[in-house]
Amino acid sequence: MDALHNNTDCNGTDVSVNCSAGFNQFIQPGWQIALWAAAYCSIVAVSVVGNVVVIWIILAHKRMRTVTNYFLVNLAFAEAAMSVFNTVINFAYAVHNEWYFGPVYCRFHNFFPIAAIFASIYSMTAVALDRYMAIIHPLQQRLSSTETRVMIAGIWVLALLLAFPQYLYSATESLPGRTVCFIDWPDYSPVDFRKIYYVSVALLIYLLPLCIMGWAYTAVGVSLWAGEIPGDSSERYKEQLIAKRKVVKMMVVVVSTFAGCWLPYHTYFLLHQFLPELFEQRYMQQVYLAVMWLAMSSTMYNPIIYYCLNSRFRAGFQQVFCCCAPPTAAKEELELKSPRYLQTQVSTFRASRMETAVSSAVDAAELPPQPGLTSNGSDSFPRSAHVSSQ
Numbered sequence: 001m002d003a004l005h006n007n008t009d010c011n012g013t014d015v016s017v018n019c020s021a022g023f024n025q026f027i028q029p030g031w032q033i034a035l036w037a038a039a040y041c042s043i044v045a046v047s048v049v050g051n052v053v054v055i056w057i058i059l060a061h062k063r064m065r066t067v068t069n070y071f072l073v074n075l076a077f078a079e080a081a082m083s084v085f086n087t088v089i090n091f092a093y094a095v096h097n098e099w100y101f102g103p104v105y106c107r108f109h110n111f112f113p114i115a116a117i118f119a120s121i122y123s124m125t126a127v128a129l130d131r132y133m134a135i136i137h138p139l140q141q142r143l144s145s146t147e148t149r150v151m152i153a154g155i156w157v158l159a160l161l162l163a164f165p166q167y168l169y170s171a172t173e174s175l176p177g178r179t180v181c182f183i184d185w186p187d188y189s190p191v192d193f194r195k196i197y198y199v200s201v202a203l204l205i206y207l208l209p210l211c212i213m214g215w216a217y218t219a220v221g222v223s224l225w226a227g228e229i230p231g232d233s234s235e236r237y238k239e240q241l242i243a244k245r246k247v248v249k250m251m252v253v254v255v256s257t258f259a260g261c262w263l264p265y266h267t268y269f270l271l272h273q274f275l276p277e278l279f280e281q282r283y284m285q286q287v288y289l290a291v292m293w294l295a296m297s298s299t300m301y302n303p304i305i306y307y308c309l310n311s312r313f314r315a316g317f318q319q320v321f322c323c324c325a326p327p328t329a330a331k332e333e334l335e336l337k338s339p340r341y342l343q344t345q346v347s348t349f350r351a352s353r354m355e356t357a358v359s360s361a362v363d364a365a366e367l368p369p370q371p372g373l374t375s376n377g378s379d380s381f382p383r384s385a386h387v388s389s390q
Helices: 002-007 030-059 067-096 102-136 145-168 193-226 235-274 284-309 311-321 327-336 338-366 382-389
Strands: 170-175 178-183
Touching (some): 067 102, 067 145, 102 170, 102 178, 102 193, 102 235, 145 170, 145 193, 193 235, 235 284
Antiparallel strands (some): 170 178
């Protein structure tokens, strides 16, 4: 999505206006470049490591392979990919407004971020709708793993279609002293295709999904915090309610963080489309770098949020980064190792049932003959009684 900046050069002026004199007015002093480089590289390091660990935690543990977590895998993949392929490249271009990476990567650089952001935010939207169906309509059938994968594939198809115009119209141009990468939009008078496209993108990858998620989480929040199931005060119900609330809290924090990080970015580029004269000042380069850093930083916060608000993700991170996990995390780590944990639980359950059945049979054998029992003391309905006990 950072490639929206590249439809013009010099931070808001047309390529042909202020950039033809062979003098690059946007060269920064070394200390500024070093500070911005450290800031942008920290995003890449935290985002890539954190999101790769999130993907491993979910895919390597069967208990973590839920519908919600499959969408979180897609979210983590999109964010890690955007960090790897666009964050540093965009910084290198924005520092001096000079493109060093050739025409092929120019197309990819303009194309991929929109697709990645679309996939990210609609993965979050899918999680919100899944939580809504699970909590508001618990009796309806949930998505299967196959249906979830199909939905994820559909999200990426729509993402690539939305981003395709930026691929189609990307171009590089050699100016005196430097090369620029920009989007050469067609001139369809009296229709301004560029403005229509950017407004549509802002609506589709920001405003619309946020409205959907806001509605879904509002309904879920009212159900979980304001509503109670009459007569159901069991410990099991309370545990499930607490678990559901934790998941919803975590996802609300994820969505709120994403919205806060990308709001200045979308505001910046919408203003640029309708008030371009505001962006002809040299200081707008620093504004752009700050706005872009905040937007790109959204890719590194989710793993931190998962670690802080979800015990299973926390146990997974401790397994990766701690040779000896703290004692307080031992139970969480045991729960994370799903196959052995599940086998133990099933074996315990079966043993308990067998012990109950044997105890019932012994008690019945010790009773005196009763009407309905045979002369040898055995039940005249042994088959049906045994079935009902299990």
